Amino acid sequence: xxxxxxxxxxxxxxxxxxxxxxxxxxxxxxxxxxxxxxxxxxxxxxxxxxxxxxxxxxxxxxxxxxxxxxxxxxxxxxxxxxxxxxxxxxxxxxxxxxxxxxxxxxxxxxxxxxxxxxxxxxxxxxxxxxxxxxxxxxxxxxxxxxxxxxxxxxxxxxxxxxxxxxxxxxxxxxxxxxxxxxxxxxxxxxxxxxxxxxxxxxxxxxxxxxxxxxxxxxxxxxxxxxxxxxxxxxxxxxxxxxxxxxxxxxxxxxxxxxxxxxxxxxxxxxx
Amino acid sequence: xxxxxxxxxxxxxxxxxxxxxxxxxxxxxxxxxxxxxxxxxxxxxxxxxxxxxxxxxxxxxxxxxxxxxxxxxxxxxxxxxxxxxxxxxxxxxxxxxxxxxxxxxxxxxxxxxxxxxxxxxxxxxxxxxxxxxxxxxxxxxxxxxxxxxxxxxxxxxxxxxxxxxxxxxxxxxxxxxxxxxxxxxxxxxxxxxxxxxxxxxxxxxxxxxxxxxxxxxxxxxxxxxxxxxxxxxxxxxxxxxxxxxxxxxxxxxxxxxxxxxxxxxxxxxxxxxxxxxxxxxxxxx
Numbered sequence: 006x007x008x009x010x011x012x013x014x015x016x017x018x019x020x021x022x023x024x025x026x027x028x029x030x031x032x033x034x035x036x037x038x039x040x041x042x043x044x045x046x047x048x049x050x051x052x053x054x055x056x057x058x059x060x061x062x063x064x065x066x067x068x069x070x071x072x073x074x075x076x077x078x079x080x081x082x083x084x085x086x087x088x089x090x091x092x093x094x095x096x097x098x099x100x101x102x103x104x105x106x107x108x109x110x111x112x113x114x115x116x117x118x119x120x121x122x123x124x125x126x127x128x129x130x131x132x133x134x135x136x137x138x139x140x141x142x143x144x145x146x147x148x149x150x151x152x153x154x155x156x157x158x159x160x161x162x163x164x165x166x167x168x169x170x171x172x173x174x175x176x177x178x179x180x181x182x183x184x185x186x187x188x189x190x191x192x193x194x195x196x197x198x199x200x201x202x203x204x205x206x207x208x209x210x211x212x213x214x215x216x217x218x219x220x221x222x223x224x225x226x227x228x229x230x231x232x233x234x235x236x237x238x239x240x241x242x243x244x245x246x247x248x249x250x251x252x253x254x255x256x257x258x259x260x261x262x263x264x265x266x267x268x269x270x271x272x273x274x275x276x
Numbered sequence: 277x278x279x280x281x282x283x284x285x286x287x288x289x290x291x292x293x294x295x296x297x298x299x300x301x302x303x304x305x306x307x308x309x310x311x312x313x314x315x316x317x318x319x320x321x322x323x324x325x326x327x328x329x330x331x332x333x334x335x336x337x338x339x340x341x342x343x344x345x346x347x348x349x350x351x352x353x354x355x356x357x358x359x360x361x362x363x364x365x366x367x368x369x370x371x372x373x374x375x376x377x378x379x380x381x382x383x384x385x386x387x388x389x390x391x392x393x394x395x396x397x398x399x400x401x402x403x404x405x406x407x408x409x410x411x412x413x414x415x416x417x418x419x420x421x422x423x424x425x426x427x428x429x430x431x432x433x434x435x436x437x438x439x440x441x442x443x444x445x446x447x448x449x450x451x452x453x454x455x456x457x458x459x460x461x462x463x464x465x466x467x468x469x470x471x472x473x474x475x476x477x478x479x480x481x482x483x484x485x486x487x488x489x490x491x492x493x494x495x496x497x498x499x500x501x502x503x504x505x506x507x508x509x510x511x512x513x514x515x516x517x518x519x520x521x522x523x524x525x526x527x528x529x530x531x532x533x534x535x536x537x538x539x540x541x542x543x544x545x546x547x548x549x550x551x552x553x554x555x556x557x558x559x560x561x
Contacts, residue, residue: 042424131407138367138481139421139471140397142389 031227037149047150055116056158062111067166070103071095071173079182088182092192095174100214104167106262109221112159113254117229120151121250124233125243148230152223159222160215167214209273217265221258228254318345321479321511322366327375335361337535348505348512350522353532359515363481367399368392397425400472404484406464408456414467415452421474440470444500462493482514486521498524519558
């Protein structure tokens with residue numbers, strides 16, 4: 006019995022220590038964005054890796070999500086004779102929810118796993134130790150450029166995802182529901198305007214739709230760096246770090262999305 | 277029966293020790309360049325004072341070791357006795373549970389992470405697997421510490437990189453554009469040494485510099501380390517299993533056993549030692 010308690014105690018201590026290390030890494034990664042030396046070249050390279058190379062997968066996800074959303078909704082809306090509101094429904098769902106979450110999940114799968122595998126390999130082949138011995142802080146050199154690039158590129162990918170998704174809805178509205186394109190886009194704008202504005206000109210839907218990917222970008226990159234930098238146990242450890250990164254960041258995205266939505270809805274009350 | 281086995285073991289150990297003595301004698305006669313094995317009387321560069329470290333189980337206990345200017349100290353011992361741990365303590369990649377680690381007279385155990393990074397710039401480290409950055413070319417690997425810690429112009433950096441590659445007997449034009457994956461094990465080690473030497477450190481640390489190499493390349497790397505010590509006078513700490521190379525390179529040898537240093541002396545003193553563990557260790561080497 007006492008052995009069980011000791012084991013549980015050790016497990017609890019280890020978990021608390023891991024959470025502490027996660028937040029320390031997050032704080033240092035963000036703090037070093039404003040500290041010299043700036044690894045600008047590394048940031049640009051990571052923006053290419055995270056943003057440009059994820060474009061294909063995000064375009065496909067956005068297009069087909071928008072199309073299937075319009076297709077499913079049109080059946081329901083036709084029942085009530087409300088097909089003209091298809092644009093509102095697709096735009097609201099894509100900008101506020103599906104765009105950020107799907108882009109986040111796609112980036113977590115493609116980029117998060119890549120970062121964890123790369124840093125994990127560097128860890129097990131002593132390249133992280135080599136950086137340390139060469140007088141370079143590995144967090145500043147490796148984590149900060151990735152976190153900064155994700156903070157910039159995940160919102161950009163989300164905007165593209167939203168646009169392509171709404172365009173996909175337009176295709177279904179025009180060719181399968183028979184809704185005029187002008188009416189579709191007018192209802193899209195009505196949806197955006199109906200949510201109210203922040204600082205008079207920024208639609209609240211945009212604030213909500215861009216706050217989320219910013220947070221998701223931080224979650225994906227920090228989680229990937231966290232598991233990558235603490236990899237042990239050779240190639241098996243690298244595989245394990247990759248899996249943990251994708252699972253943890255995906256779950257965190259879904260949980261944080263709920264609380265963030267509640268927070269943003271209470272802060273951005275429509276007039 | 278047991279007596280016969282013991283006698284045979286003693287004979288084997290004796291043969292190996294005799295071979296080492298002959299090799300050392302040949303080296304001294306000028307066949308191969310060897311370090312001075314007189315005790316160095318320079319200032320202490322690295323000092324470990326009663327250092328202990330444990331991860332659940334003890335790794336090292338009450339270790340004291342001093343490396344003076346231009347000395348080459350080899351740390352030898354069985355696998356898992358904490359040899360590489362000592363290097364990590366010297367670099368402050370690990371902190372001791374007890375004791376002090378002094379670099380140039382400064383206790384590094386109390387330094388902040390940022391201060392420790394500055395201390396590490398005085399040291400060069402060569403890793404067991406070379407630990408070259410696999411996404412960078414040879415040129416970028418060797419230039420990395422120069423770019424990080426100096427304000428040299430690009431042409432000066434290139435000159436420095438070429439000079440360091442020549443120092444480790446590599447032809448710069450042939451290797452600068454290659455990736456680490458395109459190099460042989462021996463070449464990777466040499467590039468690792470060139471990178472470690474890039475900013476002319478006061479101290480070089482070598483973790484198993486000859487492991488995994490064929491005998492010819494092993495000899496080349498050992499001679500190279502010796503050459504760097506002779507030409508540049510850097511203080512070197514070498515962790516190795518390879519007794520032959522160690523005896524060629526080291527001015528002093530420290531033998532780790534059971535978490536402690538059980539022997540510290542010149543290679544000649546070690547080969548002449550009558551201690552049964554040392555005899556076994558050399559016999560099995």
